[in-house]
Amino acid sequence: MIKAAVVGLGWWGKTIVRQLASSRTIKLVRTVDVDPNAAEWARERKLAVSTCYADALTDPTVDAVILCTPHAQHCDQVLQAVAAGKHIFCEKPLTLTQRDAVTCVEACQRAGLVLGIGHERRFEPPILELRRLFDSGELGTPLQIEANFSQDKFLSLPADNWRLSAENAPAGPMTATGIHLIDLAVSILGPPRRAVAHVGQLGSQLSNGDTLGALVGFANGSNALISAMLATPFVGRFALYCNRGWVEVVDKAHPEASEGWTLTKCLRGSKAERREYPPAAAVLANLDAFGDAVAGRMPYPVTPAELVGTIAALEAIVTSARNGGTVESVPA
Structure with a gap:
């Protein structure tokens, strides 16, 4: 070890x-x-x-x-x-x-x-299955991702907590929950190229914003629609739409105390199929993947290009939310 x-x-x-x-x-x-x-x-x-x-x-x-x-x-x-x-x-x-x-x-x-x-979140079993289905070609060409990761856990934090500061958490919910959705989108759709976003303080005293909506465009022409809020009860959903079918993963509870997931798959010409997944230790799986990589047993599954691509999208979203308009992401 x-x-x-x-x-x-x-x-x-x-x-x-x-x-x-x-x-x-x-x-x-x-x-x-x-x-x-x-x-x-x-x-x-x-x-x-x-x-x-x-x-x-x-x-x-x-x-x-x-x-x-x-x-x-x-x-x-x-x-x-x-x-x-x-x-x-x-x-x-x-x-x-x-x-x-x-x-x-x-x-x-x-x-x-x-x-x-x-x-x-990459290590959650239904997300691994979604990725397997995509990589197999069964779903076809990727068109768009729709994703929402919202919660109200931060409402009880003191106003001076670093997680609520503009310095450490620009664009409100983005660094808390939205960043997970961007990472998943980058892992599937590839390099991001542009983003437009809006952040508002609508339902709380969170001064750096509690409601975010973002549209991220990718080099392959596909999009990711990202929703993240900090002033509503937990909801978690990730859906990938392709030209031959779609897959949706819905959380049953906040990942911190997971109760499992529901995965729904629908292929053209077929009825939607639903599969239930029990809770799984995704945080531990990620840590063990890191440990395996350090020990030389296998490569770490998040590539350098993906690490940079996720932050490129984050910076474009933050800039758009602050200044308005569409922000181009410079290729790394």
């Missing part, structure tokens, strides 16, 4: 720590957080903890760092890890600009280090 340090013990960092207890590829050997309350949480679980990121980077027993930190810190932290020779698993989004994403990806490639990303 590889040995890792979790950096950042907030809500999601603690979730990662719990998931790692069942990992077949990663052993947690250290945690890092500047918050004394988080440090106490770690000590109660007999986890080594410090307040300094450098402690993890200089620890010779640490093979990899798992970054669960504010988004604006990711690029610098990735580059520090590269300089220390550590593999990196970074929570989404990787960075907030395409330039920073390219910098991180290229630095890891030059150093021969694995760069993993917290896009666990």
Whole structure:
């Protein structure tokens, strides 16, 4: 097993720590957080903890760092890890600009280090089946994706929480939930080329926005329609439409406490078929895929081009939401 340090013990960092207890590829050997309350949480679980990121980077027993930190810190932290020779698993989004994403990806490639990303929705069984159906050619040519990932979990956060700041979470719901949908779209449709988006504050006190709608255009001519809200109860849906059929995946509950999914497939000339999926540990599957890649057993399934493409779309959406109009995404 590889040995890792979790950096950042907030809500999601603690979730990662719990998931790692069942990992077949990663052993947690250290945690890092500047918050004394988080440090106490770690000590109660007999986890080594410090307040300094450098402690993890200089620890010779640490093979990899798992970054669960504010988004604006990711690029610098990735580059520090590269300089220390550590593999990196970074929570989404990787960075907030395409330039920073390219910098991180290229630095890891030059150093021969694995760069993993917290896009666990790729590892959900019905999404894997959707991808299998698409790759087989059964669905035909991709036309459009429609996707919605909305929730109201952030309504109870204090106003000064970093997840609600314009610096770390531009375009409201985009970095919280919408980014997962963009990642899935990029993995299927390829490089994004343009985006138009609108963000509003309509149903909450979330100052950076609670309602996002975006249209992303891809190099192959297809589109992705993205909906993400932070002021309505959870709903999760991902649908791929092609010229010979379509597939829709619907979540039964928030992925944090999954109750499974329903996948519906409809091919031209046939009735729609429905299949139920039980809950599955997608976060753990992603972490173990990262561990396998670090150990050299198999490549990490999110490619460098996809890492950069997702952030290119994110930056175009943020820019469009801020300035209006359609924003072109420069090919990496």
